[in-house]
Amino acid sequence: MDIHPECVPCLLKRVLFQSKLADNGTEFDSLSAALLTFSKEFKEGRNSAEVSTLVHTKAYAAMGISDPYSELKIRADIVAGNLLKKAQKYVDNSEDRLRAAITVSLTGNIMDFGQTTSIDDPDVFVEMFDELLAQGIGSDDTDALKTCLQKPGDILYLFDNCGESQLDKILIEELKKTGKRVIGVVRGKPILNDVTMKDALRIGLDKHLDGIIDTETFAIGIPTKVPDILSNAISKSCLIIAKGMANYESLDKRNLKVPIAFLLRAKCAPVADSLNVDVGTNVVRVIHECN
Numbered sequence: 001m002d003i004h005p006e007c008v009p010c011l012l013k014r015v016l017f018q019s020k021l022a023d024n025g026t027e028f029d030s031l032s033a034a035l036l037t038f039s040k041e042f043k044e045g046r047n048s049a050e051v052s053t054l055v056h057t058k059a060y061a062a063m064g065i066s067d068p069y070s071e072l073k074i075r076a077d078i079v080a081g082n083l084l085k086k087a088q089k090y091v092d093n094s095e096d097r098l099r100a101a102i103t104v105s106l107t108g109n110i111m112d113f114g115q116t117t118s119i120d121d122p123d124v125f126v127e128m129f130d131e132l133l134a135q136g137i138g139s140d141d142t143d144a145l146k147t148c149l150q151k152p153g154d155i156l157y158l159f160d161n162c163g164e165s166q167l168d169k170i171l172i173e174e175l176k177k178t179g180k181r182v183i184g185v186v187r188g189k190p191i192l193n194d195v196t197m198k199d200a201l202r203i204g205l206d207k208h209l210d211g212i213i214d215t216e217t218f219a220i221g222i223p224t225k226v227p228d229i230l231s232n233a234i235s236k237s238c239l240i241i242a243k244g245m246a247n248y249e250s251l252d253k254r255n256l257k258v259p260i261a262f263l264l265r266a267k268c269a270p271v272a273d274s275l276n277v278d279v280g281t282n283v284v285r286v287i288h289e290c291n
Helices: 007-022 027-041 048-063 070-081 084-092 097-110 122-135 142-148 164-176 197-202 228-235 244-251 269-275
Strands: 154-158 182-186 211-214 237-243 260-265 282-287
Touching: 007 027, 007 048, 027 048, 048 244, 070 122, 070 164, 070 197, 084 097, 084 164, 097 122, 097 142, 097 164, 097 260, 097 282, 142 237, 142 260, 142 282, 154 164, 154 228, 164 182, 164 237, 182 197, 182 228, 197 211, 211 228, 228 237, 237 244, 244 260, 244 269
Parallel strands: 154 182, 154 237, 182 211, 237 260
Antiparallel strands: 260 282
């Protein structure tokens, strides 16, 4: 997705949020590094995820901390993990288990800490959970997703946030009931509150997946250059399920020659406008559909 003027205050708000999490007096240094990088990289037509990666690279270096979100990620995983039984019951009572599992998975996408239209405290998620389930899927290509599952190949599952990944377990199990292998993809290095290999193993995602690959780099979403193991996994897949806005922003204009199902909550105007939905809408959008 191309970067928009609205991305500037949003990204700087995130930089400030995480520098406060670091709690080591580097707020001015971190923001200064971000502003300097932004001034060089903010140009019309640039990919928003690529620019954000460059900005965060400098901001993290100025903070001097590799994972300022570490404690928040653990808290989010605990909070969401405590809701798994309730979420599973919701799926078990549904007439369309896959669509219900997707709905459960989408509720967790609001745990995108430091954004204006998301939440900053994992405990708030408990209070919102029933309301988020009731919102359902506002723009729904689940039927197109189901069509893709009829084709040969693995499912490649691109994770987004910690906490959210706990609820992804339920969707992964439903996907595996189709007879597919599900391969997870996580971030190569800590960035924001996204899932890394360490985070995935901590909550036991490896027990639900047929394999886990990391991107081997510090990047928002999926970088243009990926390791061979990930490139090969993409070519062997029948469908890529990409959770969250970062994966969407990095992939929406890239043709990986494989159908992609974007599962996200549109938490900002640029993303919502690109999907032709209102801000706050839960979206399942399939591109390069299977026929």
